[in-house]
């Protein structure tokens with residue numbers, strides 16, 4: 001049981017740039033400062049599960065991208081990207097297929113600046129600063145026009161991004177606006193926090209991280225599955241991230257079936 005007093009003492013972050021750096025620390029990356037490491041450690045005192053979930057999700061993303069490359073996909077549109085460091089989409093995809101092209105999108109201008117710096121010199125990767133709520137801004141961006149040929153299969157990825165869209169913002173319409181223009185043989189990959197009674201104690205903590213409600217929306221697996229409506233959801237369906245096509249034995253001591261982030265991948269046929 002987490003102590004409400006300890007959560008109350010945490011600093012309020014509510015800054016995507018700082019959160020992305022804390023995430024980078026939890027991923028053992030190198031794109032953060034000592035202050036982010038210290039902040040991350042403060043959060044871990046109250047929520048020891050968070051670094052595990054972030055790492056499990058990033059490992060799942062790696063498996064998903066390698067699977068997509070194995071299916072011939074060479075174009076990736078990653079929506080709500082954070083910092084493109086430490087085993088992010090372009091690193092994994094271009095290691096498996098050097099001609100893979102990746103466009104990252106995030107609305108945060110600070111993350112965009114970091115993205116430009118980290119991707120400098122990589123002709124096949126770009127970073128667009130745009131809001132997913134305005135899909136045309138993404139589709140019409142010079143980076144998307146230069147790197148993505150929509151006549152070819154493309155993978156659209158929403159990794160821990162949809163929780164930042166409320167139901168009032170109509171996330172189904174946002175997903176449809178990105179899947180609609182894709183060619184047959186394209187894919188949609190999603191990971192998403194689920195509600196869990198053990199998370200009830202964490203709401204004040206999420207408030208510290210993301211701002212007051214409704215800054216984060218948790219959705220049950222059945223609701224996450226609805227985002228794939230009209231597509232062919234691949235096996236094993238929408239499942240906890242450690243169980244999405246694991247290529248090593250899942251960490252059984254961490255109860256992978258109880259991981260509170262679920263993921264799924266579907267194909268447009």
Ligand SMILES: C[S@@+](CC[C@H](N)C(=O)[O-])C[C@H]1O[C@@H](n2cnc3c(N)ncnc32)[C@H](O)[C@@H]1O
Nearest residue numbers: 016080081082106107108131132159160161164
């Ligand atoms: C939890 S982070 C996930 C980062 C990344 N996908 C990963 O796996 O590390 C969510 C990201 O979504 C971005 N985001 C949230 N709402 C957005 C919107 N409406 N348009 C674009 N980006 C958004 C945030 O700025 C943040 O960087």
